[in-house]
Amino acid sequence: MEEGISTEEKILKAAEEVFIRDGYDGSRMQDIADVAGINKALLHYYFRSKDKLFEKVFDAKIQGFFPQVDEVFNQDILFIDKIYFFIEGYIELLRKNPYLPLFVLNTVNSKDKSEFIKKLPIQLSRKVAESYQTDLKKGRVRMLNPAQFIISLMGMCIFPFLAKPILLDMFQADNVTFDALMQDRIQELKTYIKLILQP
Amino acid sequence: MEEGISTEEKILKAAEEVFIRDGYDGSRMQDIADVAGINKALLHYYFRSKDKLFEKVFDAKIQGFFPQVDEVFNQDILFIDKIYFFIEGYIELLRKNPYLPLFVLNTVNSKDKSEFIKKLPIQLSRKVAESYQTDLKKGRVRMLNPAQFIISLMGMCIFPFLAKPILLDMFQADNVTFDALMQDRIQELKTYIKLILQP
DNA sequence: CTTAGATTTAACCAGATGGTTAAACTTTTT
């Protein structure tokens, strides 16, 4: 654990690591303290409870689950190009935060944290749908169900990171080849999207 | 809890419910005993430990994560039709077992159960790839990366069930409309697959 | 320098947890 950062920050970094690795139920306050290199009582001094600490970590990480769509979708460009940019951005983001999807999905699926769903900055569906309708009217894209399209797009981006251990086994891959696969996947998904969208 | 079934079966049913609902770390042996309507000591009498009980449940459920692909892929039909059958079968299966994906993915991603990956009956990738090559040679399908295709196919089938709470919020849906969306999704995915595969 | 406020420490706490034990009870076998 590095010098020069506050105890609060040490705790947040350690908590993030442990919560992501072990999940909420599997995480121990003593483990977080050990990783942070501090006395366990400080966790309560600074954050009051395990719940609140988790919430703080979740709040910090959640902003990354849905990348800022404004920059992409407010541009005056073709819908399909917006989707390309989205794919590039999202897969890059997931490559840097490969454990994020499972962390978020576990949280929103857990029964005592389902209200955390309200914390998700979900503008994606609206932005995509509006942008899609614009291009549909101009005959630039095929008619399809925007909701289903968004689900598919997200599924194709996110799923491999969730299923990484399975895919490593399935394709006799290691971390290096998996990452290359994810790199290649950007182009692959663009191809699919083009085939699906072009009228 | 029903009459006429053995204590062992009672425990397995209850354990399945609780492990799926709360995850391994979040599950308590007393909870499982309560759901089963038995004394907690019986869990150890019949299954020796929480670990072993979990493994038994996992073994039972895992067979369903990858549906039997033999029936579908051994048929002498077009590759694309095989994929259609796969989609129908898999989405139906997931609609009946909506919590299964998260259960499995959590298990294979957890650090002390990663060896469970070996229990997955993974013939899917090989079957799909072989079948795809056959049709490729006959010019029935477009050239693409089979691994990426499989990942996408599975992602589009599985992801919505993992992200259900998010999607409910995102699309202002409830359980009924979500299920209808999953029903409709079969046709939608077939459309995508057709567009992607046709030469 | 002293005081006040902030931070940290080590010990402690009540309840929870997976698991154990021995006795009681039930079913099967002889």
Place this chain on the structure above:
DNA sequence: AAAAAGTTTAACCATCTGGTTAAATCTAAG
């Protein structure tokens, strides 16, 4: 019917867990 085997129970156990407490230590302010 009695004995043996199998099942169940209630109590118990050592350890773990999130959290608390009061004293010690550190830092900032006057």
